[in-house]
Amino acid sequence: MRRFATLTLLSLALGLVGPALLVAQDDAKKDAKPVETKKDEAAKPAEPKKDEAAKKEEPKKEEAAKKEEPKEAPLPSIPPDVEAKLEKARRAVAEAIVAAQDAGLVETTVTPPPILEILITGRATDARQLKNRTGVSPEVFGAWFTGHGKLEGFTAQKDVRIVNPSEGLSELYAQRASVLDRHIKAVRDAKAGDEAKKKADEEAKMKAAEAKKKADEEAKMKADEAKKKADAEAKMKADEAKKKADAEAKKKADAEAKKKADAEAKKKADEEAKKKADEEAKKKADDAKKADEEAKKKADDAKKDESKADDAKKDDAKTDKSDK
Secondary structure, eight states, rough: HHHHHHHHHHHHHHHHHHHHHHHHHHHHHHHHHHOOOOOOOSSSSOOOOHHHHHHHHHHHHHHHHHHSSSOOOOOOOOOHHHHHHHHHHHHHHHHOOOOHHHHBBOOOSSSOHHHHHHHHHHHHHHHHHHHHHHOOOOOHHHHHHHTTTTOOOHHHHOOOOBOOOOGGGHHHHHHHHHHHHHHHHHHHHHHHHHHHHHHHHHHHHHHHHHHHHHHHHHHHHHHHHHHHHHHHHHHHHHHHHHHHHHHHHHHHHHHHHHHHHHHHHHHHHHHHHHHHHHHHHHHHHHHHHHHHHHHHHHHHHHHHHHHHHHHHHHHHHHHHHHHO
């Protein structure tokens, strides 16, 4: 992580050096060459006056052309994770500078010391290079021409020049390419490995989730089947128990109904028998009473007959007595 941040900061530093170098070299050229005096322009023939309408049209065309030019897209904002890595890289670069200074490897004329040379070569020796007139690195050159370089008796425009490619500049940038490419490749490989690991972890997580989902579905299906079976068995037992209870209740009800019916039938039979017996007894009583009445009548008739017979006898006796 620290290596990646350091490399990123180096790229930023080099990007800032380029514009400064161009401006500084232009200034140096201006100082070195005297300004040429212009030839007498009075001898030149006067140019014909342009048409006033044409002059007015030119600004309008320029404005129209500017409006038609596509606007450059704004730069993307720096993400928080990138900013965090950059801050770590800055701290790592500061630690490297301090370590090199403490080890006596830094002899510089710029503040802060040049980053690229320390990171690539392990040292900064621009103070010697200026004194020896061998030329300095682009970073030191840019620092001098932006007010960050100082050495007594030296000025940027007069004394500071970039080292020639054949005298060390090409070698510096070759080392830069070698070091940075190696570290960039290592970071890319590590990132690719991290991405591969992340992808593998995600796939493993997805497979685990799918396996869990499948296991949960199977467990739920088994639980549903077991519940369904248990419910069916419980229902069957409940139906059997209800059927048995209904049969027993029906049997009991039938027995009670039969008992009640038998009791009612017996009661009815007893009532009918009693009624018949009462009727027969009444008939017998009536027949006996009738017989008694008939016997009494017969007795009365017999008594009357006897009385008549007695009266007849008496009459006969009277008659006989009269006759005599």
